[in-house]
Amino acid sequence: MSSPAAAPPPIEQRVREVVERTIQRNVKGLEYLGSSGPPVGLTPKDEIYARGTLRLYHYRPIADEIYRVPLLLVMSLVSKAYILDLAPGQSFVEYMLRQGYDVYMIDWGVPRPEDKVLRLEDYTLDFIPDCVQRVVEDSGESDFSLFGYCMGGLLALIYAALNTDGPLKNLVCLTTPVNYQGMGLFRQWSDKRYFDVDRIVDTLGNIPPDLLYASFEAMRPVSRVVSQIRLWDNMWNDEFVRSYRVFDRWANDQIPFPGEAFRQTTKELMWENKLYKNQLEIGGRRVDLKQITAPMVHVMAEHDHIVPFEAAKDLTNLVGSEDKQDIILKGGHVSLVAGPNAVRRMWPALDAWLSERSL
Amino acid sequence: MSNQTPPPADPFGAWRQWLDQSERRWNEFFNEAMGTDQYSQVMGQMTRGYVAMQQQMGEMVERYLKSINVPTRSDLQEISERLSAIESRLISIEGRLPTPAQERAPARAAAPRPPRTRKPPSARSGGAS
Numbered sequence: 001m002s003s004p005a006a007a008p009p010p011i012e013q014r015v016r017e018v019v020e021r022t023i024q025r026n027v028k029g030l031e032y033l034g035s036s037g038p039p040v041g042l043t044p045k046d047e048i049y050a051r052g053t054l055r056l057y058h059y060r061p062i063a064d065e066i067y068r069v070p071l072l073l074v075m076s077l078v079s080k081a082y083i084l085d086l087a088p089g090q091s092f093v094e095y096m097l098r099q100g101y102d103v104y105m106i107d108w109g110v111p112r113p114e115d116k117v118l119r120l121e122d123y124t125l126d127f128i129p130d131c132v133q134r135v136v137e138d139s140g141e142s143d144f145s146l147f148g149y150c151m152g153g154l155l156a157l158i159y160a161a162l163n164t165d166g167p168l169k170n171l172v173c174l175t176t177p178v179n180y181q182g183m184g185l186f187r188q189w190s191d192k193r194y195f196d197v198d199r200i201v202d203t204l205g206n207i208p209p210d211l212l213y214a215s216f217e218a219m220r221p222v223s224r225v226v227s228q229i230r231l232w233d234n235m236w237n238d239e240f241v242r243s244y245r246v247f248d249r250w251a252n253d254q255i256p257f258p259g260e261a262f263r264q265t266t267k268e269l270m271w272e273n274k275l276y277k278n279q280l281e282i283g284g285r286r287v288d289l290k291q292i293t294a295p296m297v298h299v300m301a302e303h304d305h306i307v308p309f310e311a312a313k314d315l316t317n318l319v320g321s322e323d324k325q326d327i328i329l330k331g332g333h334v335s336l337v338a339g340p341n342a343v344r345r346m347w348p349a350l351d352a353w354l355s356e357r358s359l
Numbered sequence: 360m361s362n363q364t365p366p367p368a369d370p371f372g373a374w375r376q377w378l379d380q381s382e383r384r385w386n387e388f389f390n391e392a393m394g395t396d397q398y399s400q401v402m403g404q405m406t407r408g409y410v411a412m413q414q415q416m417g418e419m420v421e422r423y424l425k426s427i428n429v430p431t432r433s434d435l436q437e438i439s440e441r442l443s444a445i446e447s448r449l450i451s452i453e454g455r456l457p458t459p460a461q462e463r464a465p466a467r468a469a470a471p472r473p474p475r476t477r478k479p480p481s482a483r484s485g486g487a488s
Contacts, residue, residue: 018371046467051450052443061473068475100477113432114440141475188394194403196410203410211409218393222385226378233375355479 024236032235038245041082043094045105049134053109056131058138059093063100067358069169070139071096073105074128076151077261078212080253081107084149086246086338095347101358104135104144116205116259121283123261124158129166132159136167143169145354149337150175150307151265153298154275157315160292162285170357171296171321172350175307175333178289178318179276180269182310185219190270197266201259209254216254219305243339251334276314289315295323297353299336299346306333325353 049056073093075081084105085093096103106128111118135144146168148156153176160171180187189195200207217224227244234240274280280287296319300312309328316324327349331341392398417432424431 048467052446063477064473065477066473066475067477102475112439112443113436114443185390185394188399189402191396191399191403194400196403196407200406200410203414211406219390220386221389221393222382226382229378233371356481359478359482 021236025232028235028238028241029232032241037249038087038242040087040246040249041085042088043085043091043097048104048138049131051127051130053111053115054127054131055107055109056134057105057107059097059103059105061102062094062097066100066102067355068141069143069145069358070102070104070135070141071145071147071354071358072132072135073103074146074148074152074156075106075108076149077108077111077123077155078151078255078257080250080255081105083250083334083338086250087242090243090246090338090343092337092342092347095343096351099351099355101354102139104131104138106131110255111206111258113205116201118258119260120155120158120264123155124162125283128155128159129163132167143167145170145172145358147172148174148176150333151177154178154269157275157289157292157319158280158282158287160294161287161289162282164291164293168294170354171292171294171319172354173296173298173315174337174346175300175304175312176298176315177269177307177311178315179311179313180273181276182308182312183270184305184308184310186215187270189215190266192271195266197263201263205259206256207259207262209256212257213252213254216251216306247334247339276318278318289318290320292319293321295357296321297325297327297350299327299329299350301329301331301333301336303331304333304336323357327353 044060045057046060047055048058073081073084075084085091088094093103093105108123132144132146136142144167146156146160148154153173156171156173157176157178160168177183190197227248231241231244234244268274268280272279275287275289278286278288278290296316298312298315300309302309304312313326316326327346329336329341329345329349331345335341336346421431421433
C-alpha cells in the first residue's frame with residue numbers, strides 16, 4: 001500500500017509529465033512501427049548434435065566455477081524454445097549460467113510435414129535418451145538434471161518414469177499438466193463428441209500453428225486488444241516496449257504440432273486422462289509416475305490459464321520421489337518463466353532448490 | 360501490474376484500473392460462454408469446415424500443379440521423407456562408430472571449461488565461517 005508520507009507532486013509537475021509522455025508516445029510510436037522485431041536467443045551457444053529438426057545446444061558457461069551436475073532443458077512441442085532465452089537480462093538461460101550451471105537445451109525446431117508421424121514414443125524413448133547420452137558424454141559427468149516446461153515437463157516426466165535406471169539426478173517440472181480433467185476450456189473444446197481429431201490429423205498432418213494460436217488467443221479473447229492499449233499507454237517507456245516486443249514476437253511465433261503426437265495427446269491424455277489414472281502406455285510400457293524416485297520439484301503459477309492449477313497440482317503426489325516439492329508462485333503461464341515476475345520469483349526459487357542438488 | 364494502486368498524482372490511474380478490471384470481467388464473461396456445450400459444438404463444426412476446405416483446396420492445387428507438370432507438395436514431401444530416412448540411417452551409423460566427442464568437434468573440446476566444483480551459497484558461507 002502507498003505510504004501516507006509520499007505526498008503527490010505539484011500540479012505543474014504532473015501536467016509536464018503528462019505532456020512529455022504524450023509527445024514521447026507519438027515519437028516512439030512511429031519508431032516502433034518502423035523498426036524490425038527484436039533479436040532473441042542471443043546467449044552464446046554451440047550446437048553439439050542435430051537430428052532432423054532437433055538441435056541439442058550447449059550454452060557457453062559464464063561463471064568461473066560451475067556445478068558438477070549439468071542441466072538439460074526440454075521445451076514444449078507447441079512453442080519455440082527461445083522463451084527460455086528471450087533477451088539479455090530477460091533470459092532464464094543467461095540467469096542459470098550466471099548462477100553457475102552448465103546448461104544444455106533440446107530445441108525441437110519447427111516440425112516438417114514428414115514429422116507428422118512422430119509420437120510421444122519418439123520423443124521420450126528415442127530423442128530425449130539420445131540427447132541425454134550426448135550430454136553425459138559432452139559434460140563428462142555420470143548424471144544430469146532435467147528441466148521441462150509445460151509439455152516439455154510432460155515429456156520429461158514420461159522419460160523419467162521409463163528410464164528409472166538412467167542417469168537422471170534431479171527432475172524440474174514447470175507448469176506440467178498431469179490431470180487433464182482440470183484442463184478447463186481446452187478439455188471442453190476438445191470434447192470427443194464434437195472434436196474429430198482423427199479427421200484433423202488425417203487431413204492436415206501436423207496441426208497448423210494458426211489453429212493452435214487461435215485456440216490460445218480464445219482463452220483470453222479480450223487480452224490481445226487490452227495489451228495493445230497498454231502498449232500505447234507505455235510507449236514512452238523503452239523498457240516496457242522492449243519487453244512487450246519480445247513477448248509479442250514469441251506469442252505470435254507458433255509452430256505446428258506433430259500430428260500423431262497431437263492425436264495421442266488428445267485421445268489418451270485429454271479424453272482418457274490416462275497419465276493421471278496410471279494407464280498411459282508408451283512403447284508398450286506403462287508410465288507409472290511412482291517409479292520416479294529422483295528429487296523432483298514442480299513449479300506452478302496461481303493464475304495459469306494454459307495449464308490451470310487444477311491440472312498441475314497433483315503431480316508431486318503422483319511421483320514416487322521422497323525428496324519432492326511444490327513451488328506455487330503468483331503469475332501466469334508465461335510470466336512464470338520469463339519477464340520481471342520470473343526474474344524476481346521463479347528463477348531465484350528454482351536456483352535455491354537446484355543448487356543444493358547439483359553437487 | 361494490476362495489483363499496484365495508482366498514486367493519486369496519476370491522472371490516468373483510474374482509467375488504468377478500469378482497463379484492468381474490464382479485461383478481467385470480459386475475459387471471464389467470454390470464458391463462461393465458451394465453456395458451454397453449444398460453443399464446443401459450434402467450434403467442432405467450424406473446425407470440420409476448416410479441415411474440409413483445406414482438403415479441397417489442397418486437392419485442387421495438387422491437380423492444377425500436376426496438370427502444368429510442376430512438383431506438388433506431396434512430391435516434395437516424399438523427397439523430404441526419403442532424405443529424413445537417409446539422415447536417420449546416417450545418424451545410426453555415426454552412433455555405432457567409436458568416435459569420441461573430441462574428434463567430432465576438436466576446437467570445442469580443446470576450449471577450457473570451468474571446474475565443476477561450485478558449491479551452493481549455503482555451503483560457501485558455511486565453509487567460510
